[in-house]
Amino acid sequence: MxxxxxxxxxxxxxxxxxxxxxxxxxxxxxxxxxxxxxxxxxxxxxxxxxxxxxxxxxxxxxxxxxxxxxxxxxxxxxxxxxxxxxxxxxxxxxxxxxxxxxxxxxxxxxxxxxxxxxxxxxxxxxxxxxxxxxxIIDLVRAAYDLRPEGIKWPPRKEETGNPTFRLTALTEANDIEQVGAH
Missing domain, CATH: 3.30.420.10 (Ribonuclease H-like superfamily/Ribonuclease H)
Structure with a gap:
Protein backbone atom coordinates (compact mmCIF):
# COMPACT_ATOMS: atom_id res chain seq x y z
CA MET A 1 0.00 0.00 0.00
CA ILE A 136 -1.31 3.34 24.45
CA ILE A 137 -0.50 2.84 28.13
CA ASP A 138 -4.07 4.00 28.79
CA LEU A 139 -5.36 1.42 26.30
CA VAL A 140 -3.37 -1.28 28.13
CA ARG A 141 -4.79 -0.15 31.49
CA ALA A 142 -8.32 -0.23 30.06
CA ALA A 143 -7.74 -3.76 28.71
CA TYR A 144 -6.54 -4.85 32.15
CA ASP A 145 -9.66 -3.47 33.84
CA LEU A 146 -12.32 -4.24 31.22
CA ARG A 147 -11.16 -7.35 29.36
CA PRO A 148 -8.06 -8.91 30.91
CA GLU A 149 -8.40 -12.30 29.21
CA GLY A 150 -6.26 -12.78 26.12
CA ILE A 151 -3.25 -10.93 27.55
CA LYS A 152 -0.81 -12.49 29.99
CA TRP A 153 -0.31 -9.96 32.76
CA PRO A 154 3.03 -9.71 34.58
CA PRO A 155 3.06 -10.57 38.29
CA ARG A 156 1.89 -7.82 40.61
CA LYS A 157 4.44 -5.69 42.39
CA GLU A 158 5.35 -7.41 45.65
CA GLU A 159 5.68 -4.22 47.67
CA THR A 160 2.26 -2.76 46.69
CA GLY A 161 0.24 -5.57 45.15
CA ASN A 162 -0.52 -3.26 42.22
CA PRO A 163 -0.24 -4.45 38.63
CA THR A 164 2.80 -3.42 36.62
CA PHE A 165 2.36 -1.88 33.20
CA ARG A 166 6.04 -1.62 32.31
CA LEU A 167 6.44 -2.36 28.63
CA THR A 168 9.38 -4.72 29.17
CA ALA A 169 7.38 -6.72 31.73
CA LEU A 170 4.35 -6.93 29.40
CA THR A 171 6.40 -8.08 26.41
CA GLU A 172 8.26 -10.69 28.47
CA ALA A 173 5.02 -12.07 29.95
CA ASN A 174 3.53 -12.41 26.45
CA ASP A 175 6.65 -13.85 24.78
CA ILE A 176 7.01 -10.86 22.46
CA GLU A 177 10.55 -10.48 21.22
CA GLN A 178 11.84 -6.93 21.25
CA VAL A 179 14.20 -6.80 18.31
CA GLY A 180 16.28 -3.65 18.56
CA ALA A 181 14.46 -2.69 21.74
CA HIS A 182 15.17 0.80 22.67
Whole structure:
Protein backbone atom coordinates (compact mmCIF):
# COMPACT_ATOMS: atom_id res chain seq x y z
CA MET A 1 0.00 0.00 0.00
CA UNK A 2 1.41 3.40 -0.90
CA UNK A 3 1.18 6.34 1.45
CA UNK A 4 -0.83 9.44 0.51
CA UNK A 5 -0.69 12.62 2.59
CA UNK A 6 -4.47 12.55 3.15
CA UNK A 7 -4.33 9.14 4.83
CA UNK A 8 -4.03 9.04 8.58
CA UNK A 9 -0.79 7.46 9.74
CA UNK A 10 0.64 6.65 13.14
CA UNK A 11 4.17 7.69 14.03
CA UNK A 12 5.29 5.41 16.88
CA UNK A 13 8.18 6.72 18.91
CA UNK A 14 10.23 6.35 22.05
CA UNK A 15 12.95 8.40 23.69
CA UNK A 16 15.92 7.48 25.78
CA UNK A 17 16.98 10.36 27.99
CA UNK A 18 19.88 11.35 30.22
CA UNK A 19 17.59 11.86 33.22
CA UNK A 20 13.97 12.13 34.35
CA UNK A 21 13.45 15.92 34.55
CA UNK A 22 12.14 17.12 31.19
CA UNK A 23 12.95 20.75 32.01
CA UNK A 24 16.60 20.07 32.77
CA UNK A 25 17.63 16.72 31.31
CA UNK A 26 18.22 16.03 27.64
CA UNK A 27 17.21 13.54 24.97
CA UNK A 28 19.87 10.90 24.30
CA UNK A 29 18.16 8.93 21.52
CA UNK A 30 14.98 9.16 19.46
CA UNK A 31 13.57 6.14 17.63
CA UNK A 32 10.40 6.06 15.57
CA UNK A 33 8.49 4.29 12.82
CA UNK A 34 5.56 5.52 10.75
CA UNK A 35 2.79 2.97 10.04
CA UNK A 36 -0.59 2.93 8.39
CA UNK A 37 -3.66 2.21 10.50
CA UNK A 38 -3.16 -1.53 9.94
CA UNK A 39 0.32 -1.16 11.49
CA UNK A 40 2.17 -1.79 8.21
CA UNK A 41 5.47 0.13 8.23
CA UNK A 42 5.75 3.14 5.95
CA UNK A 43 9.33 4.02 5.11
CA UNK A 44 12.37 3.23 7.17
CA UNK A 45 12.69 3.51 10.95
CA UNK A 46 14.16 6.78 12.22
CA UNK A 47 16.93 6.58 14.83
CA UNK A 48 18.60 9.82 15.92
CA UNK A 49 21.03 10.71 18.68
CA UNK A 50 21.47 14.12 20.32
CA UNK A 51 24.89 15.57 21.01
CA UNK A 52 25.30 16.94 24.50
CA UNK A 53 25.89 20.62 25.04
CA UNK A 54 29.02 21.55 26.98
CA UNK A 55 26.98 22.92 29.90
CA UNK A 56 25.04 19.71 30.63
CA UNK A 57 26.08 16.74 32.76
CA UNK A 58 24.01 13.55 32.23
CA UNK A 59 22.80 11.40 35.11
CA UNK A 60 25.23 8.43 35.35
CA UNK A 61 22.36 6.11 36.34
CA UNK A 62 20.52 6.95 33.11
CA UNK A 63 23.65 6.09 31.13
CA UNK A 64 23.86 2.76 32.97
CA UNK A 65 20.17 1.94 32.40
CA UNK A 66 20.07 2.86 28.70
CA UNK A 67 23.61 1.85 27.83
CA UNK A 68 23.95 5.13 25.91
CA UNK A 69 27.07 7.09 26.79
CA UNK A 70 27.92 10.77 26.26
CA UNK A 71 30.77 9.65 24.00
CA UNK A 72 28.36 7.70 21.79
CA UNK A 73 25.87 10.56 21.34
CA UNK A 74 28.65 13.06 20.69
CA UNK A 75 30.05 10.76 18.00
CA UNK A 76 26.70 9.81 16.35
CA UNK A 77 24.47 12.72 17.23
CA UNK A 78 22.99 15.91 15.89
CA UNK A 79 22.96 19.14 17.87
CA UNK A 80 19.68 19.57 19.75
CA UNK A 81 18.29 22.17 17.34
CA UNK A 82 18.80 19.87 14.33
CA UNK A 83 17.42 16.88 16.23
CA UNK A 84 14.25 18.63 17.33
CA UNK A 85 13.66 20.07 13.84
CA UNK A 86 13.85 16.54 12.38
CA UNK A 87 11.50 15.17 15.06
CA UNK A 88 9.08 18.07 14.64
CA UNK A 89 9.02 17.53 10.86
CA UNK A 90 8.00 13.87 11.35
CA UNK A 91 5.38 14.71 13.97
CA UNK A 92 3.92 17.59 11.93
CA UNK A 93 3.25 15.73 8.69
CA UNK A 94 -0.47 16.10 7.92
CA UNK A 95 -2.82 13.53 9.48
CA UNK A 96 -0.21 12.08 11.83
CA UNK A 97 -1.15 10.45 15.12
CA UNK A 98 1.97 10.53 17.30
CA UNK A 99 1.87 7.47 19.55
CA UNK A 100 3.94 5.73 22.16
CA UNK A 101 3.89 3.97 25.49
CA UNK A 102 3.69 6.44 28.40
CA UNK A 103 4.67 9.15 25.93
CA UNK A 104 2.14 11.77 27.04
CA UNK A 105 3.43 11.76 30.61
CA UNK A 106 7.15 11.39 29.81
CA UNK A 107 8.45 11.54 26.23
CA UNK A 108 6.15 14.34 25.04
CA UNK A 109 7.33 16.54 27.91
CA UNK A 110 10.93 16.16 26.73
CA UNK A 111 9.85 16.97 23.17
CA UNK A 112 7.93 20.07 24.31
CA UNK A 113 10.85 21.36 26.37
CA UNK A 114 13.30 20.79 23.52
CA UNK A 115 10.97 22.60 21.11
CA UNK A 116 10.67 25.51 23.54
CA UNK A 117 14.44 25.71 24.13
CA UNK A 118 14.91 25.92 20.37
CA UNK A 119 12.29 28.63 19.79
CA UNK A 120 9.69 26.35 18.20
CA UNK A 121 6.03 26.14 19.20
CA UNK A 122 5.84 23.27 21.72
CA UNK A 123 2.15 22.52 21.04
CA UNK A 124 1.45 23.21 17.36
CA UNK A 125 2.47 19.70 16.26
CA UNK A 126 -0.28 18.28 18.47
CA UNK A 127 -3.21 19.88 16.64
CA UNK A 128 -2.13 21.54 13.38
CA UNK A 129 -2.50 19.69 10.04
CA UNK A 130 -5.07 17.33 11.58
CA UNK A 131 -2.38 15.85 13.85
CA UNK A 132 -3.00 14.31 17.27
CA UNK A 133 -1.40 12.26 20.06
CA UNK A 134 -2.13 8.85 21.54
CA UNK A 135 -0.64 7.07 24.53
CA ILE A 136 -1.31 3.34 24.45
CA ILE A 137 -0.50 2.84 28.13
CA ASP A 138 -4.07 4.00 28.79
CA LEU A 139 -5.36 1.42 26.30
CA VAL A 140 -3.37 -1.28 28.13
CA ARG A 141 -4.79 -0.15 31.49
CA ALA A 142 -8.32 -0.23 30.06
CA ALA A 143 -7.74 -3.76 28.71
CA TYR A 144 -6.54 -4.85 32.15
CA ASP A 145 -9.66 -3.47 33.84
CA LEU A 146 -12.32 -4.24 31.22
CA ARG A 147 -11.16 -7.35 29.36
CA PRO A 148 -8.06 -8.91 30.91
CA GLU A 149 -8.40 -12.30 29.21
CA GLY A 150 -6.26 -12.78 26.12
CA ILE A 151 -3.25 -10.93 27.55
CA LYS A 152 -0.81 -12.49 29.99
CA TRP A 153 -0.31 -9.96 32.76
CA PRO A 154 3.03 -9.71 34.58
CA PRO A 155 3.06 -10.57 38.29
CA ARG A 156 1.89 -7.82 40.61
CA LYS A 157 4.44 -5.69 42.39
CA GLU A 158 5.35 -7.41 45.65
CA GLU A 159 5.68 -4.22 47.67
CA THR A 160 2.26 -2.76 46.69
CA GLY A 161 0.24 -5.57 45.15
CA ASN A 162 -0.52 -3.26 42.22
CA PRO A 163 -0.24 -4.45 38.63
CA THR A 164 2.80 -3.42 36.62
CA PHE A 165 2.36 -1.88 33.20
CA ARG A 166 6.04 -1.62 32.31
CA LEU A 167 6.44 -2.36 28.63
CA THR A 168 9.38 -4.72 29.17
CA ALA A 169 7.38 -6.72 31.73
CA LEU A 170 4.35 -6.93 29.40
CA THR A 171 6.40 -8.08 26.41
CA GLU A 172 8.26 -10.69 28.47
CA ALA A 173 5.02 -12.07 29.95
CA ASN A 174 3.53 -12.41 26.45
CA ASP A 175 6.65 -13.85 24.78
CA ILE A 176 7.01 -10.86 22.46
CA GLU A 177 10.55 -10.48 21.22
CA GLN A 178 11.84 -6.93 21.25
CA VAL A 179 14.20 -6.80 18.31
CA GLY A 180 16.28 -3.65 18.56
CA ALA A 181 14.46 -2.69 21.74
CA HIS A 182 15.17 0.80 22.67
Missing amino acids: SYHAKQTTIFWYDLETFGLDSRYDRIAQFAGQRTDLDLNPIGEPVVLYAKLSDDYLPDPLSCTITGITPQEVNRKGLCESELIERINAEFSKPNTVVAGFNNIRFDDEFIRNALYRNFLDPYKREWDNNCSRWD
